[in-house]
Amino acid sequence: MPPPQTADFTQVTLSNVSRHYGRRRALSQANLVLSAGEIIGLLGPNGAGKSTLLGVLSTLAEPSGGEVRYGDRTARQGGAPLRAQIGFLSHELQLYPELTARENLEFFAGLYGLDHPAERAREALVLASLSGRADDVVEGFSRGMRQRLALERALLHGPRLVLFDEPFTGLDEASCGALVTRLEQLRAAGSIVVVATHDLDIVDPILDRAILLRSGRLRELGQTGSLRARYRAALAETPPRRRRGIAPAAPGPQGGEAGT
């Protein structure tokens, strides 16, 4: 039977996913289920493995062990049609500073094989509130303007799995509000949204679930109290793994790995 052309993004499932960089274990036996129409917060101190997890989810990095399934398919089985439904805004903005905002968007619209790339770019510029600067090179933009442009670049193709790595960096209050609204729109449209962030107060009202990642291990936060309080409590209960050598993966003190 020929494989389907579009991947099923009702659920994305990580089963015992590990990722090593030499002797360093960035992800350890991670189990997690992400469902359509939810916003998941990925929290953790610097170097906890958040970017690694997003890299694995985006298909850019292969797990060293375990597997990630998008519906019933792995990244390898899904190939390009699967990648066509993933949007990734990383901490680095994946823009070409020598090109104008319009050229950046048209280039990526072309790469994604979208119809009428010029029209799509124009719409994205409106959403990024950059219509007036469309033909200026990105080099001259402020961090906030670049961030808004990169956000629209990542969402240009209407992805079903949207991954954000520190999306609020450099945004002013109004832009943060606009981004929060955008995240809610993505959830309403049935996308899976994963946000790795340290801006706990901004995301607290919109998260459906929050997951702590520390020393490569996942742990779901409880539902009671503010996100900041839950995060601090979970951090206190989850000591960092010892740095020398590879420590064995062990469940956390309150039930261990996250998952549903």
Add this chain to the structure above:
Amino acid sequence: MRRFLQVAWLVVRKDLRVESRNKEMLLTTLFFAASCVLVFSFGFVRGGEAIDGSASGVLWITIAFSGTLALGRAFERERHHDALRGLLLAPADRPAIYVGKLLGVLLLLAFVEALVVVMVAFLFRAPLFRHGWWLLTLLSLGTIGFASVGTLFSAMLLRTRSRAVLLPVLLYPVTIPVLIMGVSGTFALVQPEPDLALARLWASMLVFFDVVFLTLALWTFEPVMTE
């Protein structure tokens, strides 16, 4: 196939657009190539006469050196701001991205070679234009072989810290046969009695190497770029 070519064209056009704005690779490579030929001419030309065979050697070694410089920068703009991840996440054939990058390097080297050929012909009094089409064939085939491996290695080394050192260390041992064939073929053309049969032989061998190198590069680009 149409989509493949479309993606390759998008990547080339983007690279040309960026290069037309900052001219970083073009100016650096042209300046380096011109300096190379000039310095060699002081060593190999005495009393207006070049040492026998030196013109073809200088031509190809300059192409190799300046080509390495260009290749070292080919993926740099993808590394800045992590643009490479944006490219790799797109639902495009990854070999098409490789072909786009390769074509960009080839276009740049074509500019450099135009300057180098004129300079070598003038400073070494070499009859490079006597069989211009044959020289163009050898240069095209040799450059494709050299750049196809170099573009792959440049991509491979993108995430390594000492990529500037590693690129020539990896590139030259693999591409030495291509350079030797280029030098030998060119030498056959610039002799007082040009040996077109020998030039044809070297050109055929270059075709063989090009096919092998390009096939291997297209085959390995996707696994090489997966983290």
